[in-house]
Amino acid sequence: MPSELRANAGDFEDQFLDLLSSKREVSSDVNDVVAEILADVKRRGDQALFDYTKRFDRLELTVDSMRVSAIEVEEAVASCDPESIKALELAxxxxxxxxxxxxxxxxxxxxEVGVQLGHRxxxxxAAGLYVPGGLASYPSSVLMNALPAKVAGVERLVMVVPSPDGVLNPLVLAAASIAGVDEIYRIGGAQAVGALAYGTDTINPVDIIVGPGNAYVAAAKKQVFGTVGIDMIAGPSEILIIADGKNDPRWIAADLLAQAEHDTAAQSILITDDVNFAEAVKQAVDIHLQALSRSEIAGKSWQDHGAIILVDDLEESIALTxxxxxxxxxxAVDEPDAMASKIRNAGAMFLGRYTAEVIGDYVAGPNHVLPTARSARFSSGLSVLDFMKRTSLISCDAQSLKAIxxxxxxxxxxxxxxxxxxxVSLRLED
Amino acid sequence: MPSELRANAGDFEDQFLDLLSSKREVSSDVNDVVAEILADVKRRGDQALFDYTKRFDRLELTVDSMRVSAIEVEEAVASCDPESIKALELAxxxxxxxxxxxxxxxxxxxxEVGVQLGHRxxxxxAAGLYVPGGLASYPSSVLMNALPAKVAGVERLVMVVPSPDGVLNPLVLAAASIAGVDEIYRIGGAQAVGALAYGTDTINPVDIIVGPGNAYVAAAKKQVFGTVGIDMIAGPSEILIIADGKNDPRWIAADLLAQAEHDTAAQSILITDDVNFAEAVKQAVDIHLQALSRSEIAGKSWQDHGAIILVDDLEESIALTxxxxxxxxxxAVDEPDAMASKIRNAGAMFLGRYTAEVIGDYVAGPNHVLPTARSARFSSGLSVLDFMKRTSLISCDAQSLKAIxxxxxxxxxxxxxxxxxxxVSLRLED
Structure with a gap:
């Protein structure tokens, strides 16, 4: 069962603090293994990539076959359902x-004293884009990570994607093609991160690496940070839904489960002021779960980390959020804008009963790479700014230097x- | 002697790569000690702060005396040279x-389909500002770290500064007062970072920690990253000067030494197309060094890490930069803007012969916290944006949802x- 909290209960503050501090991720310490792989890629370059790919992906690579060819990409696009291509293009x-x-x-x-100032x-x-292989290989993530780089004006966009047993997701290649990715290599894991950071004979190094990955990829990104820039290390996904009793409980239940189906460590929280509605949502969750393909994952996430918070007045949800x-x-209330304007910390807000969070995952336009684990207190979703940097400009002449x-x-x-x-004083003497 | 490279020499590329990859920092592994201190502060709060401060700063603190009082700050301001206060106020x-x-x-x-989009x-x-104690306690850094937070609209700005043997720099307190810092605590090291990140009975936690510090502080900031935001971990300071032969060699020599006097690990590089000018700068450096208070540090930095690169044509300096x-x-050339516009990677540019980099350290206006160690390829100086975050906003109604x-x-x-x-499909059925 998801936890149920009542804001007017005497022990609410303790329960809420428990909810806030609950650890959902099992952190596996892979730092030493990753450090070894990175050092090996730095030292042996392509050959290290070939060796690890043989070991982890059961795939023999060569300098030529490591890169996914333009023809392969074309063939992949041709093999996709045209409706899916159209959906990707709209997105x-x-x-x-x-x-x-x-x-x-x-x-x-x-x-006012004649100093010329500015920034550019x-x-x-060059940017590197990590794309996971296998089940977590999402075409939508390719668009969300690649397009901000393109819009920023990044000249060279390099994608790495592991292909276990040689298998690549055609729609992932189609998304890369639509997004204008310049180079694609069929490598993954810490070794791919190392190749992007340090470069090899075949792969030129990049300046920043973005994109999701498993514990090895996350550890590798942390370790190469400094040599290159990286995006945030994303934790398990989360949703908080503020809903009054006038919503269709089936809609809200589906929204909670859409987050829960990502990962057993995902978290879905509902805040409502209507106890009957809360009950109806719980029942709708159970009914939905019977028909979902990932009901096991979604069910476990909801059971272990789901929560319903009952408040007397929805205004209380502002501070809790x-x-x-x-x-x-x-x-999901009648006047979502009024409530939204009072809330400070959230990666993205979905306003009104028709704005399913899922719309933002795919086609709304804003990025779906967003701050997790309470980091929306101090950080933002992926944006064009992550692929740009700012140089300050200062220019004095003899006279303005005298002023300051x-x-x-x-x-x-x-x-x-x-x-x-x-x-400064030498120049002032002049 | 600083290294001397000639861009037209056969082994230039190798020498340049050596210069780029030269390690200037001795990285001391203090991670375990720091992890222990952080865990202790998390567990024991104020008492841990008192114990570490007694041990490291030889100072007995209490809940009351840990915070620097308003009267102390006033007295500090009153004890400062009025001209220095005026200079801080101008800055x-x-x-x-x-x-x-x-x-x-x-x-x-x-x-065009009726979806409302935006960001806010x-x-x-709350922001925490780390200020080093002792020699590296710079009033200018207090301004540079605190004022962007103030401009951003941060409501609570908390400064920590160690006071070894109870000594605080009055001008640092004056800078905090001028910048509008809300709370000042006389604690430092990893324990102060822990207090800001986790909070104690006396100190409420913050959302982001900025400011320079020693290896312990840097390691602590890395370890609490995620719980709070942090700024970049700054490496030793660097300057690159592109100068033609028409500059006063004494000016350029002073600029090279201004960077070098920060730290023996600092780096000053001159690129010029005039071999006689290069020689004159070297001589001027040696003359200046005889009169500088920190000539030992500056001289060692210049000897160990300084470099002069001779090019045939200053246009070559663009790619090298x-x-x-x-x-x-x-x-420092006749048309600095034209050259600046062709250069992509630099934290800050100082344009023209009169624009000493030092002007930017203190009074020009732009931030002096800038990306080091080649990270200007992908990151920017400290700014108002570091103290703000962006929330995406999405709103669909029934009709616009049908479109996407x-x-x-x-x-x-x-x-x-x-x-x-x-x-989504449940809402489309509606």
Whole structure:
């Protein structure tokens, strides 16, 4: 059974803190293995990739066959259901349109003493995209990770995807093609992360690596961070739904299960002010579970980590939401905007009864890579900004330096940095 | 002697790669000690802080004396040289003005099928600012780390600063006061990072921790990352100066040494097309070194890590700069803007002969916390954005869901996620 909390119960605060601090992930320590693999890839390059791929994916690679050819991609696209291709194209169009609006503006101005100041945004030159193989190989994730890089203006977009026993998901290749990925290599695991970070004879290194992966991939990304940039390490998925009693319980139940079916460690939480509605949702969950292909996973997630919080007044859910800081927040009430404007911490908000969170997973436009594990308190979803960096620009002439230089000399002396002071005072003497 | 490279030499590429990959930092593995301290602070809270502070700073603290009082801050401000206070105020004014222009805009629009989309930026609620004690206690860093948080709208700004033997730098307290820091605690090291991340009875936890520190502080920040956000872990400082022969060699020499005096691991590189100028700069460095208070540090940095690269044509410096991706870049030529526009990777650019990098350390306005160790390839200096996060907003009604929902159902089915498909299809039946 999911846990049930009543906000007016005497022990609510303790129960809520338990919910907040519950560990859902089993962290396996693979750091040493990963460090070895990375060092080996750094040292032996392509040959290390071939060896690990033979061992882990049961696949013999060569310099030529490691890269997925343009013909293979074309054939994969041709083998896909045209309706699925059309759905991907719609998604790609909408994701591109939304992300194009995130492009930051450059800044340039001359201040009151004549100093020219500004900043300039530029794209990273090359980005690597990790795509898991097997069951977790999602075409939608390819679009969500690749398109922000494209919109940012990244010149070289490299995808790695393991192909256990040589099998690749054709729709993943189709998504890569639609997103404009430049190079695809059939490698995975820590070794693929190493290849992207350090480069090999065949694969040029990139500047940033994004995309989801298993514990080995996550550990490898952490270890190469610094040599390259990385995106967030995503935890298990989460949804918080704030719903009054006027919703169709079957809809809300499906939304809770859509999150739960990702992973037994996923978490679905409902906050409502209607005890009968809560009961109806629970029953609808049980009915849905009988018909779902991933009912075992979804059922276990709901049982182990699901929660229903009953509040007297839905206004109470505002403060609770900010403490939970959910990855996904559905607000299924009559005036969702009013409530949304009072909430500070959430990766993405889905407003109104018709806005299923799933719409955001695929076709709404915003990114589905979002902060998990309460990190929406301080971080944001993947965006164009993650593939760009900002350079500050400063320009003084003799006169404007005279206006601000003496203060710099004063502070440099206070900090005991006499070369700093000298660098400015020599120019002031001029 | 600094290394000297000639871009037209046969072994230049090898020498340049050596320069790029040279390790300047001695990485000490303090992870285990730090993990213990953090766990202890999590468990014992204030008492652990008192114990570590007694051990490391030789200072007995209590719940009351741990916090620096408003009166202490006032007294510190009163004890400072008024000229230094005025210099800090000028710097604070200029930093605030520049960073206010970084504030991102919210987004809200309705697309062609009627889906309402957007994003909203909000400030993190509480930020922690680490300030080193002793020699590396820089008032300018307090401004540079605190003011972007203030501009972002962070409601609670908490500073920790160790006070070995009870000594605090009055100008650091003055800078905190000018920047509007809300709480100051006289604690440091990994224990202070733990207190900010987990909270104690006396100190409420924060959402993000920024600011420089020693190896223990850096390791602690890495370990609490996830529980809270952190800024970059900064490496030793660097400057690259592109200069033609028309510069005053004494100015450029002072700029090289201003970077070198930070740390024996700092790096100063000059690229020039004029061999006589290069020689004059070297001589000026040696002359300056005789008069500098930190000549031992600066001299060692210049000897061990300094470099002069001679090119036939300054245009060659563009590609070299992008590979070095320096933290600071001075472009001391006649038309610096033209060259700057061709360079992609640099934390900050200082344009023209009068723009000493030092101006940016103190009073220009842009942040002096900048990406080191080639990370300007993929990351940016500290900004208002680091203290804010973005929430995506999505809103469909029945009609707009009909336009995009079917594609979501198609993709969900392709990905084998039937609860996802159900969540949308139930609403499409309506």
């Amino acid at each position: 790609a169009h909408r994701i591109t349109d939304y992300h194009a609006r995130q492009k930051p503006e450059n800044l340039q101005y001359t201040d 945004w530029t794209a990273v030159q 900010d403490r939970i800081a959910p990855e996904h927040l559905e607000i 230089g003496p203060a710099a000399v004063t502070l440099a002396k206070e900090e005991g940095l006499t070369a700093h002071a000298l660098s | 604070a004014h200029r930093i605030t003005d520049y960073h206010a222009r970084q504030k991102p805009e919210n987004l809200q629009y309705t697309d 930026w909000t400030a993190v609620q 992008d590979r070095i991706a320096p933290e600071h870049l001075e472009i 929902g079917p594609a979501a159902v198609t993709l969900a089915k392709e990905e084998g996620l039937t609860a996802h498909a159900l969540s």
